[in-house]
Amino acid sequence: MAAVTSPARRVTNRIAIVAVLIITLIFLAPIYWIASTAFKPRALATSVPPTVLFQPEVTPFVKLFTKRVQLRKPVEPEVYDAAPWWEKAIYDGGERVLRVGDSVQLSPYPDRFLNSLIVAVTSTFLAVAMGTLTAYGFSRFRIAGENDLLFFILSTRMLPPVVVAIPMFLMYRVVGMTDTHLGLIILYTAFNLSFSVWLMKGFMDEIPKEYEEAALVDGYTRMQAFFKIVLPEATTGIAATAVFSFIIAWNEYAFALIMTNRRAQTAPPFIPAQVGSGLTDWTVIAAGTFLFLLPVAIFTFALRGHLLRGVTFGAIRK
Amino acid sequence: MAVIARLESDTRAAARGWSDLTIRNIFILPTLAFLIVFNIFPLIYSLGYSFTDFRASVNDPVNFVGLQNYRELLNDPNIWRNFTVTAQYVIVSVGGQVIVGFGLALLLNRKIPFKGLITTLLLLPMMMSMAVVGLFWKLLYDPSWGIINYALGLGSFDWLSDPDVALYAVAITDIWMWAPFVMLLSLAGLSAVPQHLYEAAAIDRAGTWYTFTRITLPLVAPILIIAIIFRTMEAFKSFDLPFIMSGQPTTEMISIRLYKMAFQEWQTGRSSALAYIVLIVVLAITNIYVKYLNKVKER
Numbered sequence: 001m002a003a004v005t006s007p008a009r010r011v012t013n014r015i016a017i018v019a020v021l022i023i024t025l026i027f028l029a030p031i032y033w034i035a036s037t038a039f040k041p042r043a044l045a046t047s048v049p050p051t052v053l054f055q056p057e058v059t060p061f062v063k064l065f066t067k068r069v070q071l072r073k074p075v076e077p078e079v080y081d082a083a084p085w086w087e088k089a090i091y092d093g094g095e096r097v098l099r100v101g102d103s104v105q106l107s108p109y110p111d112r113f114l115n116s117l118i119v120a121v122t123s124t125f126l127a128v129a130m131g132t133l134t135a136y137g138f139s140r141f142r143i144a145g146e147n148d149l150l151f152f153i154l155s156t157r158m159l160p161p162v163v164v165a166i167p168m169f170l171m172y173r174v175v176g177m178t179d180t181h182l183g184l185i186i187l188y189t190a191f192n193l194s195f196s197v198w199l200m201k202g203f204m205d206e207i208p209k210e211y212e213e214a215a216l217v218d219g220y221t222r223m224q225a226f227f228k229i230v231l232p233e234a235t236t237g238i239a240a241t242a243v244f245s246f247i248i249a250w251n252e253y254a255f256a257l258i259m260t261n262r263r264a265q266t267a268p269p270f271i272p273a274q275v276g277s278g279l280t281d282w283t284v285i286a287a288g289t290f291l292f293l294l295p296v297a298i299f300t301f302a303l304r305g306h307l308l309r310g311v312t313f314g315a316i317r318k
Numbered sequence: 319m320a321v322i323a324r325l326e327s328d329t330r331a332a333a334r335g336w337s338d339l340t341i342r343n344i345f346i347l348p349t350l351a352f353l354i355v356f357n358i359f360p361l362i363y364s365l366g367y368s369f370t371d372f373r374a375s376v377n378d379p380v381n382f383v384g385l386q387n388y389r390e391l392l393n394d395p396n397i398w399r400n401f402t403v404t405a406q407y408v409i410v411s412v413g414g415q416v417i418v419g420f421g422l423a424l425l426l427n428r429k430i431p432f433k434g435l436i437t438t439l440l441l442l443p444m445m446m447s448m449a450v451v452g453l454f455w456k457l458l459y460d461p462s463w464g465i466i467n468y469a470l471g472l473g474s475f476d477w478l479s480d481p482d483v484a485l486y487a488v489a490i491t492d493i494w495m496w497a498p499f500v501m502l503l504s505l506a507g508l509s510a511v512p513q514h515l516y517e518a519a520a521i522d523r524a525g526t527w528y529t530f531t532r533i534t535l536p537l538v539a540p541i542l543i544i545a546i547i548f549r550t551m552e553a554f555k556s557f558d559l560p561f562i563m564s565g566q567p568t569t570e571m572i573s574i575r576l577y578k579m580a581f582q583e584w585q586t587g588r589s590s591a592l593a594y595i596v597l598i599v600v601l602a603i604t605n606i607y608v609k610y611l612n613k614v615k616e617r
Contacts, residue, residue, distance in 0.1 A: 017431075037457070046463040130348060156353050160573055162573050162576045162580070164361070170586070194353065223341065224335070254557050311499055316541065
């Protein structure tokens with residue numbers, strides 16, 4: 001805004017700042033609520049009126065990672081005393097941790113989390129690698145029907161996931177790829193590839209052609225110029241594209257719901273499936289959600305300079 | 319001189335490495351092949367099934383039924399209801415996002431302490447998984463102990479089970495997630511408005527409303543319309559949020575109907591036909607918007 005001079009303007013500005021702060025707090029309240037529920041004792045999670053101040057505990061996270069059953073009779077004092085702190089917390093809640101021999105039985109959560117990680121990392125790597133090469137090709141070489149091809153690439157991304165999932169499901173069934181990591185990786189790579197081509201093309205266009213031309217004059221081959229000159233210049237763009245692709249794959253729900261049910265199931269379809277009838281322990285759901293959202297929250301801060309570009313497929317640069 | 323140097327370098331590079339043409343093909347063709355195999359080929363595959371009574375759950379022989387699937391779907395009032403629900407959701411949710419997002423951008427478009435931090439914090443919701451967001455908003459909406467009813471003093475009002483309200487409740491969550499997206503784009507548009515226009519308007523003693531409608535709005539409009547395109551497309555495809563948050567028929571959007579038809583009722587042939595109808599609608603909306611966008615740009 002223009003230099004603030006008049007007292008009326010100054011008052012408007014003050015009001016705007018206060019309004020922004022209030023709206024920000026309202027926007028953050030749901031996130032705060034889910035994060036705080038992850039550290040609440042079970043009884044306080046669904047209390048009326050809602051509990052704001054409480055003694056935080058990590059019991060929900062212990063529950064998240066273990067298999068437990070209800071205690072039929074009170075635990076014997078010597079067993080209780082010998083138990084580690086986290087197991088005592090479970091005993092205190094009227095449950096015991098399931099073990100096979102000496103080893104604690106894990107809940108499916110860590111597995112699903114790992115599946116998410118495997119699928120997101122692999123598909124991100126593939127999509128960004130292919131996308132970077134293709135973006136360079138579109139940025140530097142003359143290509144017949146370039147705009148049509150770029151539009152075609154983008155349009156594959158506009159299809160509703162369920163529309164693509166119906167034939168893919170049938171094809172995967174024929175080749176035995178339902179509920180496999182590879183099946184999801186292929187879908188997510190295709191999904192992110194168009195995104196990464198568009199985003200990377202913007203970054204490639206910004207690298208001056210003269211850099212490579214100078215290298216070519218110095219006797220580099222085109223490939224050497226690409227790997228030694230262009231790629232180092234594009235590092236920031238590649239990193240931003242990779243983080244965006246990772247977040248998209250990490251968050252994806254519809255494909256994962258349709259294509260996986262156990263072995264390769266990722267966290268997004270798994271976490272909501274844990275909400276059962278009335279007995280749902282919301283602290284555990286909140287703990288699972290909290291851990292799942294944490295990487296995305298960290299990445300959002302890492303990406304803050306590139307968010308505008310990322311969410312518009314590189315259409316708007318700044 | 320420069321031309322000669324370039325020609326020479328081109329021939330030298332070609333002599334020692336791959337030609338530019340080869341490199342171009344190696345860089346581009348795998349991506350095109352990948353997208354054709356995994357996006358276009360499946361669609362051709364399902365186009366074939368859309369003319370049959372195929373059910374993936376049973377081994378019955380597959381019969382060719384011609385256009386029957388399409389005819390029945392277009393005459394089915396329930397499918398039209400799904401489309402109506404979807405349109406309602408798109409209007410409420412994108413409308414809300416534009417009002418909240420653009421409003422926030424207007425508020426933020428001034429010197430504010432910690433502006434960068436505030437903007438980043440506001441962008442957190444849209445980076446999150448829609449499935450997980452839907453899940454925890456269910457917790458916030460809970461009729462007996464949800465924080466929303468407590469904060470608004472609504473007693474045990476059941477947002478997600480009330481057929482008249484459920485769609486709006488889901489849309490509010492969508493607005494929470496995506497209003498910051500509109501805000502981000504609007505802020506980019508607002509910061510690109512040349513300051514001297516405002517200064518000139520101030521010298522001419524133009525009123526706030528006049529300045530807003532004659533300077534701010536027309537200059538931000540193109541980028542705001544880009545935001546609306548993106549959000550309309552996404553809202554039309556919405557699946558995760560309404561699917562997880564509410565099972566009401568009043569929130570059964572077209573993607574959810576498609577999912578149920580294909581993977582719960584196993585009407586594979588018919589759902590392939592519905593998928594094509596949805597595809598055509600998506601393409602049509604894109605087209606209308608792109609045309610409008612070009613018109614705005616020309617002005």
